Amino acid sequence: xxxxxxxxxxxxxxxxxxxxxxxxxxxxxxxxxxxxxxxxxxxxxxxxxxxxxxxxxxxxxxxxxxxxxxxxxxxxxxxxxxxxxxxxxxxxxxxxxxxxxxxxxxxxxxxxxx
Amino acid sequence: xxxxxxxxxxxxxxxxxxxxxxxxxxxxxxxxxxxxxxxxxxxxxxxxxxxxxxxxxxxxxxxxxxxxxxxxxxxxxxxxxxxxxxxxxxxxxxxxxxxxxxxxxxxxxxxxxxxxxxxxxxxxxxxxxxxxxxxxxxxxxxxxxxxxxxxxxxxxxxxxxxxxxxxxxxxxxxxxxxxxxxxx
Numbered sequence: 001x002x003x004x005x006x007x008x009x010x011x012x013x014x015x016x017x018x019x020x021x022x023x024x025x026x027x028x029x030x031x032x033x034x035x036x037x038x039x040x041x042x043x044x045x046x047x048x049x050x051x052x053x054x055x056x057x058x059x060x061x062x063x064x065x066x067x068x069x070x071x072x073x074x075x076x077x078x079x080x081x082x083x084x085x086x087x088x089x090x091x092x093x094x095x096x097x098x099x100x101x102x103x104x105x106x107x108x109x110x111x112x113x114x
Numbered sequence: 115x116x117x118x119x120x121x122x123x124x125x126x127x128x129x130x131x132x133x134x135x136x137x138x139x140x141x142x143x144x145x146x147x148x149x150x151x152x153x154x155x156x157x158x159x160x161x162x163x164x165x166x167x168x169x170x171x172x173x174x175x176x177x178x179x180x181x182x183x184x185x186x187x188x189x190x191x192x193x194x195x196x197x198x199x200x201x202x203x204x205x206x207x208x209x210x211x212x213x214x215x216x217x218x219x220x221x222x223x224x225x226x227x228x229x230x231x232x233x234x235x236x237x238x239x240x241x242x243x244x245x246x247x248x249x250x251x252x253x254x255x256x257x258x259x260x261x262x263x264x265x266x267x268x269x270x271x272x273x274x275x276x277x278x279x280x281x282x283x284x285x286x287x288x289x290x291x292x293x294x295x296x297x298x
Contacts, residue, residue, distance in 0.1 A: 018281050019249050025230030026149055026250045033154070035144045043133040043165075050166045051129075 117181055124172055132172065136165055139182040146186055149246050150193055152235055153212040160196070164189040179257070186251075187261040190243055194262075197239050209235055233283035241276040244269050
């Protein structure tokens with residue numbers, strides 16, 4: 001029993017010395033890396049640039065969403081009035097896909113938790 | 115107190131408050147990224163990307179951790195995403211090149227600490243990052259788990275295996291066994 005404790009103690013000591021080496025190495029890297037704080041006005045300019053980019057992206061996404069929604073809605077309405085069987089089939093497939101995806105996500109979450 | 119006030123203002127869309135918060139954490143963030151990427155250029159690029167992401171997500175920041183910790187968490191995930199997009203082989207080559215360049219930039223090649231940095235560089239990001247966060251920045255296993263979205267036990271085993279790998283790389287096991295034999 002005593003021997004086991006000694007081996008554990010020795011291993012802990014060895015680990016501690018490695019951690020000290022890692023800390024020293026990273027500390028030296030920190031000391032030798034010269035990083036200058038950017039000017040406040042420069043950060044503000046970058047923020048303004050980011051905001052503009054985000055707004056452009058949002059506008060593009062909204063346009064794309066409207067276009068896709070219009071296409072889907074048109075196809076569905078045409079199917080409903082011209083061929084109700086196809087319309088019912090599309091509805092059924094969509095519902096089945098939704099259930100399958102939700103079930104798959106639930107299982108994945110459970111596996112992750114365990 | 116000041117940080118909380120600035121965070122509230124930033125959440126309301128005050129860009130100056132956000133800029134002040136970011137400026138305050140910039141050095142810490144870039145220095146952390148240098149340790150993780152071993153490249154000044156990549157660290158600075160990632161810091162900028164982190165700023166953009168933080169600006170986008172500031173509404174979701176709940177203030178349970180320090181602002182700098184939140185930025186580190188965003189930067190880490192951006193770096194992991196970036197490396198996942200690269201092929202494994204290319205990644206190792208790039209990593210080696212980065213360390214060589216870093217050595218040249220620091221103008222050191224014969225110092226002991228650079229060996230430790232090289233040993234850390236040979237680890238994968240999944241192992242190196244938890245070691246740096248745990249043993250250099252002092253985050254708890256639970257905090258690191260939250261940052262990387264992995265279980266606490268996984269963080270513990272990655273840190274443990276990483277330290278064993280560093281020991282092997284630095285040949286510390288051989289040194290210790292020699293030392294033990296000589297003291298017997």
